[in-house]
Structures are given as C-alpha cells and as structure tokens.
Amino acid sequence: MNLALIFVLTTLSGFSQGRLDGIDASTAISYSAGADVAVPILIDKRAPVYSEEAYKARYQGKVKLSLIVGADGKPEDLKVVHSAGLGLDERAVEAVSQWRFTPGKKGGHPLRVAAEVEVTFRLRYWRTTHLEFIVPSDASRPLPSPIFFRWNDR
Helix, strand or coil, X not given: CCEECCCCEEEECCCCCCCCCCEEEEEEEEEECCCCCECCEEEECXXXXXXXXXXXXXXXXXXXXXXXXXXXXXXXXXXEEECCCCCHHHHHHHHHCCCEXXXXXXXXXXXXXXXXXXXXXXXXXXXXXXXXXXXXXXXXXCCCCCCCCCCCCC
C-alpha cells in the first residue's frame, strides 16, 4: 500500500447544491503526501446539507473528517475527527463520501493519499456556537424547535 504525505489547503465555498436560504457550507481540504507526489484534485463535489435538527436550533459548527483518497479517486475510510453534532457529522460524511478526485500519483502511478476535510456549517443571521445535550441513557435526545422573536410595538 502506497500512502503519501503533503499539505495543501484548498477552500471551496458557495455551493449551489445543498444550500438553503441563509445557509452556507464551505470546506477546506488538506492532503498528506510525499514530496514527489502529485496530490489528488477534487473534480466532483456534492454540497453538504444542513440537518433539520441543526437548522431548527440555529446551530453552526465545523466537522473535521479524515479520509484516504483511493487510487481510483474515491474517498475511503472516512472518520469523524472533530464532531459538531445535531446530525451535521452525518451530513458531512454523506456529502464527502460522494466526492470524486483525480488520484494522487507518484512516477505516473496512482496511489492512495491521506486527506483531512473540514466542513463548516454556517447560518448567515443566527449564531449558536455551542449546543450540548446531556441525556440519561434511558432517554432520547431532545429535538430543538425554532424560536421566533416578535417585537412588541406598543
């Protein structure tokens, strides 16, 4: 198994798929490859979609994933390194698992390259930076509901 190490940072933003009004999802990718390895290039991406739980709670967060870009250009072995919770982890894994890359190459031969992807979920007008539920083992986690503020014009 060839596995290489380099660090390159690419930021992608403004996804057209997966955006809801007032929502942005952006990603940063870093590769780990050797000095004479051509790193993979992202050629097809699916935008992550906000989970209903996180959207209702007006929650923002970052999900960091580790993965291997296979010799066929498909993501393999996806693992959540930093969790955001409220369904955003699952949505990030779901989107990134559908991405396609040109494979990394060394001496013209495709090889597997380690990568990390950070997916940032942002709401434009709401800011909830941390939300944590501590739930007893015999209970289900609560489902947040939207809170609307009404100005009193009296």
